[in-house]
Amino acid sequence: MLRKIMVTGACSNLGRSVVQLLEIQSNIEVVALAQDELDILDEEMVLLTVERLKPSTIINCAGFNDVAAAESRLATKLEVNTRGLCNLARAAAKFKVYLCSFSSKYVFNGKNSDPYDEDDDKWPLNQYGNSKHGGEEMVANQLENYLIIRSDLLYGGGGEDWVSRIKEELGAGRSLAVSDDFFIAPTYIGDLAAAAVALVSEWAAGVYHYTNDAGNGVSCYEFARTVAERAGLDSSLLKPTPMAEIDFGGPLNLPERAILGLDQFKKIFPSLVRPWQEALASYMG
DSSP, X not given: OOEEEEEESTTSHHHHHHHHHHHTOTTEEEEEEOTTTOOTTOHHHHHHHHHXXXXXXXXXXXXXXXXXXXXXXXXXXXXXXXXXXXXXXXXXXXXXXXXXXXXXXXXXXSOXXXXXXXXXXXXXXXXXXXXHHHHHHHHHHHXXXXXXXXXXXXXXXXXXXXXXXXXXXXHTTOOEEEESSOXXXXXXXXXXXXXXXXXXXXXXXXXXXXXXBOTTOEEHHHHHHHHHHHHTOOGGGEXXXXXXXXXXXXXXXXXXXXXXXXXXXXXXXXXXXXXXXXXXXXXXX
C-alpha cells in the first residue's frame, strides 16, 4: 500500500528538494501543493484539502525565512510560521495525520558556548525566532505524532541564497561586508531534504536538529571566503566586519553562536551528516 505524503510549500527551495526525493521512492504517493494551490493561512481550505486528499503524512515546507525583513513585515509575512502551521496541526489532529515541519536555530539566544540540544531552553532574540518558537509550540500543543526539524543557514535548491549572493557580488567586482563574529553551521538544502525524508520514513517523533557538521560553528566570513575560493573569485573583496556594524536595514538582534547539536540525529542516521566543507564542495562542483 502506498504511503500518501502531502507536501505544502512544494515550490520553495526546500519543497522542491523534498518532492524530488520522495518521487523516486516506489512506496510513496506524493501530492505536491504550491502556495497558490493551498494557502496554509486559510484554515477552512487546509481542513477541506486534508479531508479530500486523505494523506497519512504532511511535510510542511512553507514558511517565511527572511530574518531581517521579519522585523518590519510582521503582519503580512510571519503568520505563515505560526497561524499557518497551527492550521496544519489542527487538520493533522482532526484526521490523525503525521505532521513534519521545519524550524530554526533562532529559537535559541546563542549564549551557550556548546551546541544546543533539542530540549534546551528557548529564548528567541528576534521576531523570526519568536515566530518559529510559536509554531513549534502550536504543533506540540495539538499533536503527539509530529516531527520538527531545526536547521541553520540554508543554501542550494536553485533559488536565491547566500552562496549565490557572494558569487554575484564578487563576480561583479564589488566588495562585501561579512560578519567575522557570527557563527553558523551552513547547510545544503539537498542534505536537509534527505535528512527529513529519512526521519519521516521512520515516523520519527519530536524535535530533531539537522545541519551539515560545522563543529562549534564557522564564521560567516570563513564560509564566504571558502565560497569565493571554490568559485575562483577574489576573496580579498570580502571585508571581515563585526556583526554590530553590518547593515540589516534596521535593528536586528542575532544569536552570536547558536549551533545545533547533532547527536540525536547521528544516532539514527550517522552517514547522512557530512562536514560543511564537503557539502559545499559537492554543491559547487
